[in-house]
Amino acid sequence: MAELGPFRVNPDGKTLSRNRHAWNNVANVIFLESPAGVGFSYSNASVESGDSGTAVDAYLFLLNWLERFPEYKGRDFYIAGESYSGHYVPQLATVIVALAEFGLTDMNLKGIFVGNPYLDDYMNTKGSYEFLWNHGVISDEVWGNISEHCSFGRVEGTACGQAKKSFKIGDIDRYNIYAPVCIESPDGSLHSSSYLPGYDPCIGAYIDAYFNSPKVQKAMHVRTNTKCNLHWTDAPVSMVPTLAWLVDNGLRVWLYSGDMDDVCPITATRYSVKDLNLAITKPWRPWYTPDSEVGGYAQQYEGGFTFASVRGAGHMVPSFQPKRSLVLFYSFMKGVLPPAVSVWSP
Structure with a gap:
């Protein structure tokens, strides 16, 4: 409701408007709340959660969904996500690819598409501080x-901990360090601290109001007493070995980064891409939108692995740059890099 879906919640928290750059313009999209317990999702059993269990649960969901809607069986299938989906998406893909190798599933998985992914515990931390330094936030x-x-x-020493605490970043949004923030006035009304075309930092509050409406909850047939109380039991330090295995097994793997995000910054993703140790086949170059803007930059590697940036976007790329995100998603679906030339000439 704030990113790639067909609707956006209006400031009244009651009505919706169309998202002209929704990803379902170019694909059928299933939105899955995962792991069980987030959003309105729930589990009938009280179980511990973790990366491996989440992958299995998501796979079982897909099996059941395809049984419910068999007309979609055999179609090309892709998995997309962002942030900690840097774990969820590759791990679900691994389950499907491994089962397919033994003829145990007929899911026609073609590729994965992950934005601002959390890939490596240590490199994400290093990349975050480096990003803040590169952008003039720390000295x-x-x-x-x-x-x-x-x-x-x-293991880090006391001196490291003290160094990390030796600065203040102020009241900025680390999901996009150049974006305005949502301000609450004394009368309780909300407004943006400044203007950024197409983006409203208060949309989270609008969404909360909308989904907390009894009328909306009734229409969605949701349980209203669900709680998110996750106890995480397993997670690898790095997803690089998993990504490498997927590339080796012929899966289309695209990672992309909004270049204004400090939570899972482009600097961190670059470290993990480098650790894949893949040969470059198409060097880093700009890509363009249909209106001749530079949408970002992209580079391709052996095995078709692709890493791209989205210019002027934060952590939730479709929120900040909806048109550019749709262009990149469409290119991923087609299996080709986005346009390398502008249709405009001076």
């Missing part, structure tokens, strides 16, 4: 102190 001295005392590994 040369602070970054130098962090670089000197932090190894960005499993």
Whole structure:
């Protein structure tokens, strides 16, 4: 409701408007609340959650969904996500690809598409501080102190902890360090701290109001007493080996990063891409939208692995750059890099 879906919630928290750049313009899209317990989803059993269990649960959901809607069996199928889906999506893909190798599933998985992915515990931390330094949020001295005392590994000393706490970033949105923030006035009304075309930082409040409406909940047939109380039991430190295995097994793997995000920043993703140790087949270059804007930059590697940036976007790329995200998603679906030339010439 704030990103790639067909509707956006209006400021009244009661009505909807169309999203002209929804991804279902170019594909049938299933939205899955995962793991069980988030959103309105629930589990009939009280179980511990983790990466491996979430992948199995998602696979079982897909099996049941395809039994319910058999007309979609055999169609090309893709998995997309963002943020911690840097774990969820590759792990679900691994389950499907592994079963397919033994002829145990007929799901026609073609590729995965993950935005601003959380891929590596240590590199995400290093990349975040480096990103803040590169964008002038922390000083040369602070970054130098962090670089000197932090190894960005499993064990860090006291000096590293002190270095990380030696600065303040102020009231900015770390999901997009250049975006306005939502301000609540004394009378309880909400407004944006400044203007960013097409983006309203208060949309989260509108969405909460909409989904907390009894009328909406009744129409969606949801349980209203669900609670999210997750106890996470397993997660690999790095997803690089999983991504490498998927590429080796011929799956289309695309990662992309909004270049204004500090939570899972492009600097962190670059470290993980480098760790894949894949040969470059198409060097880093700009890509364009149909209206001749530079949408971002892209590079392709052996096995078809692709890494792209989306210019001017934060963590939730479709929220900040809906048109550019749709262009990139369409290119992924077609299996070709987005346009390398502008149709406009000076």
